[in-house]
């Protein structure tokens with residue numbers, strides 16, 4: 329076999345829904361000498377990134393930063409707020425919700441896992457009904473994944489909050505925004521979320537290695553009596569020292585340089601513009617899928633993700649074989665189908681450090697790959713996306729004028 333890309337020219341297209349392409353500015357920021365994490369310079373950096381993350385979470389409450397993958401922040405959310413045997417309500421939106429549930433079980437929690445078909449978000453009415461039925465308030469927390477990265481389906485967090493309020497139930501509300509924060513609108517305070525979980529390598533445009541909790545006053549109060557064992561993840565030591573910009577153990581100094589830079593980029597563009605940009609990429613990608621005649625996994629248009637689109641492979645065709653073709657011929661990585669969806673879907677990541685032409689290149693690569701792999705489809709998806717991008721760009725400029 330000819331190694332087509334043993335020395336590829338140009339950039340690899342990392343179009344998986346995280347880790348995402350890291351902007352040059354962020355890479356350059358990371359490429360600075362590591363400083364004393366107890367020295368005076370560090371305190372300034374620490375304070376700045378903690379304040380910046382509050383803006384991204386849209387919260388006045390506490391935020392902590394861990395040197396870990398997102399999975400660590402999942403664990404932190406649970407072990408800081410709950411006790412062995414506590415009942416937690418979770419919903420099977422897809423692979424990531426299932427992993428979080430498995431973790432909760434391993435930690436000694438009881439989990440009620442509402443079944444899902446991996447094509448819909450969380451039904452707020454179902455949560456309302458379950459909480460209303462729980463007269464004894466046995467359920468201690470409701471956990472939701474905002475953007476299910478395995479499926480490209482979002483859940484309406486504001487509607488879930490409303491359902492919880494309407495039921496008058498006191499459960500904590502925990503939300504995984506690992507693949508949505510910094511790409512889709514999210515409001516920790518306004519939506520009354522108690523613990524928001526996030527990670528560095530998706531919308532925040534950083535390499536993997538940082539994770540976050542935003543913590544409501546109610547969650548903080550719960551941590552005072554929560555009896556699950558915790559040490560590394562304990563909020564207490566973090567929150568005691570964070571106000572001075574320092575950490576209880578060695579932080580990921582160079583990733584924090586990157587975070588500082590990424591936050592500057594997000595704020596310079598403006599979060600609302602960042603969200604609008606991602607919405608356009610979602611729309612354009614779905615236009616492409618429709619033109620190809622391929623099925624979008626997400627069934628409910630109100631729940632489409634701005635961050636990724638999972639496309640269903642026609643019966644009898646392998647999504648993984650197709651992805652291999654795209655990687656070999658065009659040096660582009662697409663997301664694979666996870667667990668139940670293995671080999672059945674491919675996922676187009678359209679988040680993070682991208683512009684219109686990055687998306688055009690991505691969709692052109694998909695379309696050429698479909699042809700080479702012999703996947704039945706109609707041509708013209710990339711063109712349909714280009715039309716959408718051009719039209720919406722003209723409309724936006726006309727509106728600004």
Ligand SMILES: *Cc1c(COP(=O)(O)O)cnc(C)c1O
Pocket residue numbers: 346397398399400424473475476477504505506507527536
């Ligand atoms: C990526 C992701 C995770 C897992 O994060 P890691 O950094 O791989 O530990 C969890 N939840 C969602 C929604 C994700 O997208």
